[in-house]
Amino acid sequence: MKLLTAAQTREADAATIREEGISSAELMERAAFAFVTWLQVRLSPAADTQVLVLCGPGNNGGDGLAAARLLHQQGYLVQVGLLPADRHSADWEVNRARLPAELPVAEWQPEHFPAISPNTVVVDALFGTGLSRPLEGTAAALVQHLNAAQARVVSIDVPSGLFADAPQPVGSAVVKARYTVGFELPKLALLLPQNAEFVGRWHVVPIGLSPRYLADVPASMYLADAALLAGRLPARATFAHKGTFGHALLLAGSRGKVGAAVLAAQACLRGGVGLLTVSVPAVGYAVLQSTVPEAMCLPDDCKTHLTNLPELRPYAAVGMGPGIDQADDTRAVLEELLCTAKAPLVLDADALNLLGANRSLLDLLPPSTILTPHPKEFERLTEPAQHDYHRLELLRGFARHYRCYVVLKGAYSCLATPDGQLYFNTTGNPSMATGGSGDVLTGLLTALRADKRLSALDAVLIGLYAHGRAADIAVADTGQAGLVAGDLPRYIGQALQELTTPDSL
């Protein structure tokens, strides 16, 4: 699914209206109906629920007015509060005129905003994608009044005061919603950590925007959801053998962090690799052989950390980083790997920290290498980001410059590709914020890179999706607090199966 800018969303509206020969008010009615349908499923029975709809002067306010009418028709106790304004959009006027006379409507003056009971459900329809500057004056005061009320707020399209696809100055007035319900496609703002306190949980409801426009519009940002990835993992052929799926090498572990090697190895095997060899410091040999018997193990000469790069010829992909620490001889192993590897590489954790501490190594990165930093690791590779949008630009620039695939890990992990596209992963949950889940990702990505049937892009997207999906499936058994990284590998196969090409004509 593409992510559109606010300007492209307006074009999508216009294309839909043109192609279907409908009026803009009809499209607004569709949007309001979709919103109300979503809301009704979550509201208590009509008689018990007070709904306050706060409407701004544009089409977001128009959506609110239409939603107020529809909720009133369903029997909810609805009131409308209008933000004073000099002018209103045409469809706002249409929907203002359609409000039934018995539905209470008041213009909310800044001198005495009415109290908002915490029991009220507030529909925030003050501003949407047409926000052109940060809120101030009466609008900002109303947002602050609303946020102080601690009512349950559902924002239409975007929390009012939040730009849909650009940063707003720190401290701007923005509605803090419990839910945000957008139309057709999510806006970038909903995916960024800095906006989490405003967006709450978000949902997107379909309103039938022009399929032709959505297919043709150029985009550089995508949601990597099941629809985008379904069927992209080829099914296994009847006569496939272990050579078909590649032989992977993992360079992992150091004294006290052999577990990282174990987790990466388990995930690599569950990711479907044909053969796996793990190079660990001598201290990890017995541990690895006994916990992951399916893997071959190459013990390093050194007891505590990696000091030797194995002969690379047998391997279809190499992963390095989990638990390796940052000793100087390990840095030398990394440097030799970068200089000599012909197979695709996956670099994580201390391999990234070594790159950050020795930036000249970055110029040795083979094209299409996969790097999986979390924001702190990424900062060590680049510079501190001023905000999330800046971080995304740094990410895009880094991936372009080094011709690499870079995954910024977190909620909605973002992959930047060498040609400057951004893909936001849609799976996963907060249970993954636990030590070792990154090691699992490294192992899984190394397995998928060893599979020659997959492009680099598909390998990363499938790996990210399956990693998060494994956690989504696992929490049903473990609960969020109870999940440990070691639980994830055993759900990877199930997650991958969901993306496998169906066996049909």
Ligand SMILES: NC(=O)C1=CN([C@@H]2O[C@H](COP(=O)(O)OP(=O)(O)OC[C@H]3O[C@@H](n4cnc5c(N)ncnc54)[C@H](OP(=O)(O)O)[C@@H]3O)[C@@H](O)[C@H]2O)[C@H](O)CC1
């Ligand atoms: N496909 C869809 O997503 C659909 C979306 N719909 C809804 O339409 C809005 C976008 O509507 P639009 O009228 O473009 O914009 P807004 O309602 O957000 O606001 C525009 C008005 O607000 C004024 N404005 C802007 N910023 C400020 C500010 N900081 N302070 C005060 N006033 C402000 C603006 O005035 P200008 O001076 O900037 O001209 C406008 O008067 C979208 O979000 C959806 O909710 C459709 O209903 C259908 C499909």
Ligand SMILES: [K+]
């Ligand atoms: K809004």
